[in-house]
Amino acid sequence: MRSTLSRYILLAKRWAWVIILGMVICGGTTYLVTKLLMQPVYEAQTRLLITLPGSSQNDSTVAAMAQQPTYNQLVTNPNVLSPVAAKHGMTVKQLSSMVKTQPATNTLIIDVLVDSSDPQLAAQLSLEVAQSFTSYANTRLGSQANFNILNPVVPTDPIRPRPSQDSLIGALVGLGLALAIIVIFEWIDDRLTSPEEVNKLLGIDALTIIPELSRKQRSKNAEETPELAEGCRILCANLNMAQMLRPFKLVMVTSSMAGEGKSTIAANMASFLAMSGKRVLLVDADLRHPVLDQHFQVNNHKGLSNAFLEMWSQVEGELDGQPTEIPSLRVLTAGVLPSNPSELLQSQLASQLFNHFRNTQKFDYVIFDTPPLLPIADAQIMAAYMQVTILVVDASRTPRKAMVRAKQALNRTGTRVLGVALNKSNWPEFGEVQDYLSNIQSRPRADITMSMPPNTPQINHAIDATNTAILPSANNKR
Known part of the structure; x- marks a missing residue:
């Protein structure tokens, strides 16, 4: 157990610089790229509240929730998006890539979400898509549902990129890469691991x-x-x-x-x-x-x-x-x-x-x-x-x-x-x-001169036995 722990400590000391370098490079690069090179994207949200007439409020709620998945799919229908796309000089495909819907769980609400680098345009498109769907549902589908539109708020903070969060993710990726490199090198390393x-x-x-x-x-x-x-x-x-x-x-x-x-x-x-x-x-x-x-x-x-x-x-x-x-x-x-x-x-x-x-x-x-x-x-x-x-x-x-x-x-x-x-x-x-x-x-020492063993002649007669030895000083030479 102790030898295993010692090996891990040795590995940590040996490879700490790789881990730190990997996290710093990946995290720092991610931050700079997201901060300086990537264009911010904003997301605007318009909410559609569905209501249906019925004999009771409970019956209308159940009926509206049953139809919510259908309406959610129809919001991004080309027939709904084409008038809005034509108004802004876009193709339906371009607008479709910007629009997505999200039904709120256990509610009668459908969220119409639009992503754009222009927050004003995102809010406008989100509102117009919701209005186009309401018109389409009432005229083309003959729906008896009522759709209440909650006007969107112009977003102020981009949903992406987020340099701080992205750099943290980049640092974690760097950590993963560093660990992978360490595993590979340790696997092919042919040196001793213990005495x-x-x-x-x-x-x-x-x-x-x-x-x-x-x-x-x-x-x-x-x-x-x-x-x-x-x-x-x-x-x-x-x-x-x-x-x-x-x-x-x-x-x-x-x-x-x-x-x-x-x-x-x-x-x-x-x-x-x-x-x-x-x-x-x-x-x-x-x-x-x-x-x-x-x-x-x-x-x-x-x-x-x-x-x-x-x-x-x-x-x-x-x-x-x-x-x-x-x-x-x-x-x-x-x-x-x-x-x-x-x-x-x-x-x-x-x-x-x-x-x-x-x-x-x-x-x-x-x-x-x-x-x-x-x-x-x-x-x-x-x-x-x-x-x-x-x-x-x-x-x-x-x-x-x-x-x-x-x-x-x-x-x-x-x-x-x-x-x-x-x-x-x-x-x-x-x-x-x-x-x-x-x-x-740190303890005090007495200076004791060792004498030669009996009957053992000194082989360097010209040098006094009390002289200090001049020894080689390094362990990294030949």
Whole structure:
């Protein structure tokens, strides 16, 4: 029940602009058209009161009401309308389209109604049609009925258009169209509707859920953005628990498509792991579009690609990466971009390279930020060397079919898919999370410097452990 309500709230937030826009456009357009372009039409009414002679008033009333339907039909007879039409230079057909009758229920009254853009003409025609019918009934039909004509009042207000009412109807039509568009788009929409759908769709768990950040939040570093920081800490906690249950060192962070935020999540995950005391090497394994050198402001002249381009004995010592402001975090950049990364990753040197990372005792984790899985082959090739893989999914736009294809591709490589990191979530459950984080952030904090675990050497000896980490600030990058 609650998840269903949450889905409706999410739909309302996502599509509110379509509903408002549809109502405003249709309602406003209707108002302008009816107000400025449509000619007003007035309706004049003349009443005919039927009376018949009889032995009693009751008998005459019953007889008059019995004949009322016949008289009502005869009012618009061409023989009745032709004298009036000829007088005003109209055809009978034209006049007939302007005239209608309406018998009053349970009365002896027939209303003769005439519509015209000229209120004076409408009143005149209504009266003349009533008079023509009376003359016709008395002379042609030999009717014994008496017809009392109540003179019409010249109308002052048009019966149509009515801009206010018409614009309301237009707004309702716009609402209907907007709802139809929403239903169509939701029906063809292939995105996730809830975090629980990840397990049903892919058979793996959502390791963390990071909400969509505002422009102001994206301008801050991760530690100053509680929603991002806690999402990354949850991811690190899940990674540590998985490592205790089944040890591993090589972790690949990838996504099905580009732009899902995998590089930012990889950088933040590595940074928070390092701040928790883990020794981490973050490798920019995207040999086509590297970004980690920009994230951490480090030199990219030498990096991972040098292992393929130079003698192994010359680069083995450089595979430990460059120091960062976090004492136990080092970054190995991509280096010079090769023209044939897929071929290099399938060479004998690649196997030697990844064995080196797997066997090194200098790091607890070696995290690889790789290219997306589906556009190119690089990530699928590297996945075969990896012990575990984390799949980053943009919850706001990644189609289900892309996620399924990515999971199938990973299954073929033999890597262990640890779970999914859901990024850029707009699900309403995060309102409660943000409220909780706001409450705990308002409490005073003691500044406690964490010491390294016993017998764990710092791998960045030149940097003091009290330095603040400079972390990537946005969750909408690669």
